[in-house]
Amino acid sequence: MNDLKGRRELKHAITKADCYLLRNNLQNFMKLDSHGHDGKYLIRSVYFDNFDNKILRQKTEGFYHRDKFRARLYDYDSDFINLEKKSKRII
Numbered sequence: 113m114n115d116l117k118g119r120r121e122l123k124h125a126i127t128k129a130d131c132y133l134l135r136n137n138l139q140n141f142m143k144l145d146s147h148g149h150d151g152k153y154l155i156r157s158v159y160f161d162n163f164d165n166k167i168l169r170q171k172t173e174g175f176y177h178r179d180k181f182r183a184r185l186y187d188y189d190s191d192f193i194n195l196e197k198k199s200k201r202i203i
Contacts, residue, residue: 147186156185176202 126134147153160181161167170178177200184194 149187154187158183176200 144151145153159167160183167178167180171180179197179199182196182198184196186192
């Protein structure tokens with residue numbers, strides 16, 4: 113296992129009661145996101161690829177060096193749209 117490269121994620125299901133307790137405990141250490149409304153905010157993303165689905169193929173084939181592009185909109189505010197490039201490089 114030690115020679116695996118890249119990001120590893122471990123996900124765990126929790127009960128609604130545990131979620132409630134966790135939120136209540138975390139509010140003592142964390143502050144709400146200033147961009148949120150009622151503790152939530154809306155994000156909409158559009159991802160781009162070429163006609164040959166190059167980005168999708170690189171992902172499914174496990175390429176270590178790849179890029180993806182997206183346009184991102186927050187809270188229906190079309191006056192400001194982010195165009196983002198996310199790069200993955202594993203050395």
